[in-house]
Every structure is written in C-alpha cells, then in structure tokens.
Amino acid sequence: MKNTPSTQGRAYSRRDFLKLSGLTALSIGGMTVLTACGPSTETKDSGATDAKSDTASSFGEGGKLRVGMEVAYPPYNWQTSEATDDTIPVEGLDGAYADGIDIFVAKKVAAAFGLEAVAVKLAWSGLIEALNAGQIDCIIAGMTPTDERKQSIDFSDPYFIGHYGLLVKKDSPYASATSFADFAGASVLGQKDTLLDTVIDEIDGVNHMTPVDSVPAQLSHVNQGACDAITYNVENRGGLLAANPDLVAIQFDGSYQLFPDEVSCNVGLKKGQDDVLKKVNDAIAAMGADDSTWETIIARQPA
The missing domain is CATH 3.40.190.10 (Periplasmic binding protein-like II)
Structure with a gap:
C-alpha cells in the first residue's frame, strides 16, 4: 500500500533527509536498534493498560504531557539509563529515560503547552487505543498517518520524513x-x-x-x-x-531508498482537539531542527 502524505508544513525536506540517510557522504557508526545495555526494554502488552474510563485523564493533567511510544525504535525513540538535557523520564520505570528524534519533538511540544514531557512505554499495537482511552495525551512514535489510522485519530503536520x-x-x-x-x-x-x-x-x-x-x-x-x-x-x-x-x-542506482513513498512522522492526537492540534503544528513549525540536529540525535544511539 502506497502512502504519500502531504508535505505541507514539513519540518524536514526530502533533500535534507536524503543527506541524513546516507545517500551522501554522511557516516554514522556505533549504533544499534537493540537497547539491552540500558534498563529493561520490555514493552507493555497492548492489553496491559486498563482502558476503563476511570483511568483516563484530561490533556496535560498534573502538568505532564504523557507521550505514547515504544521506547525501543531507534533513531526515533530508545531507552537509556542516563538522564541528560536530551532525555525525558519513562513513566513507571525508575532510572529509565527516553531519547531520540521523537523525544526532541516531544520536548518542544510540551514546552509549547507549559508542560513536562514524560514517555509512556506501550506496545506499538496499543498506542491508538491508549490515546483514545485517555491514558496518553499524544503519540510521538515515528507514526505515519495512514488512511486507516486517520479514521481513529488526528495527525499533526510532519516533523520528520523518512524512506x-x-x-x-x-x-x-x-x-x-x-x-x-x-x-x-x-x-x-x-x-x-x-x-x-x-x-x-x-x-x-x-x-x-x-x-x-x-x-x-x-x-x-x-x-x-x-x-x-x-x-x-x-x-x-x-x-x-x-x-x-x-x-x-541493497542499493538501486546508488540509492538505499528503494521504495518511492515518502514516510512522514506525525504527532497523533485524539479527535476533536482542534485548538491542541493547531498549537502542536505551531510548535513543529517553530522547532528549528536542521540537518545537524537530526545527525546529532542519530549519532548518539546506543551502541
């Protein structure tokens, strides 16, 4: 199934992405998708979080922006045991923090609302359900707005484009x-x-x-x-x-990008929050991220 989301409001151009992805001379080493060196990377089962209404709460309750993600999907998000200016805490896991492209975006979005971002670690398949149940405020997890997903939730403008x-x-x-x-x-x-x-x-x-x-x-x-x-x-x-x-x-004609689709990463929000969506889009537009921002994040993935 092809997916070519609108590029309106894109925070990261195709040209910039191709440069980052290694289609130019950029070299980034010592990275891995596995996060075994940090605290437990076990992801909650999608059914592990009770979806009853009494567990749901309003957007930004308690001064926190609860951001749903796997915390195991580098370079978008991964788990670390070190707290830095670039990380946010993982809710319910002592000594666990999240880092990555999604965390950079989460911190910018949270700041726009005067909130503190915290990662809520969930299985990928449970993210949309958790959002609609009010267990998280948003999804920032390298998620692409497919037609099917857009029937369930709203999406912001893209904050990152991949292939x-x-x-x-x-x-x-x-x-x-x-x-x-x-x-x-x-x-x-x-x-x-x-x-x-x-x-x-x-x-x-x-x-x-x-x-x-x-x-x-x-x-x-x-x-x-x-x-x-x-x-x-x-x-x-x-x-x-x-x-x-x-x-x-694999390369075709010197390119690692084999599929023509532009894969956008967007913030997922519960439907009916138009004012929130506008503010999230404004935060994405004002992020100020450039090539060096993404390169720096990707370079610090766990080895």
Missing part, C-alpha cells in the same frame, strides 16, 4: 540485486501494523511473510536465514549494519 529499503545477508543470492525484479521468489519480512510491512506489496513476485512484532525480531529472522530480506528505515542504516555486520543494505 524504506531492504537488508539481506552478505552471502545472500539477493545481495547483488539491482532492481525489485531481482527479488522474484524471495521471502520478505516486515513489522506488524507498520508500513515496514505494507510496502512489501510494492515488490512483485515475492513471498510476503507474516509480519513480526518488532524490528529486532525482523533482524533475528534475516540473520538466522528464516527470510531472505527485511524492510528497514533508511535513516537507521549505519546503526543497523554496525550491529549486524553480516547484513548489507
């Missing part, structure tokens, strides 16, 4: 692929309930495998030979390859 590519093992017969046609017959794996899964339908003649719950699970499958290729976020290429030296990123 997708494919990873295979270095000794794979697909490692020398120069087009999607070369993947005919390959088994390709994505992440459940994300565009990392749905973009696979753009490749003709492949075995679109049943998606798994997380990026680490994707990596485990391809490393063990349980699939031929996995989809991935191009902006995290350096970190993923540093942590998985047996893998290689």
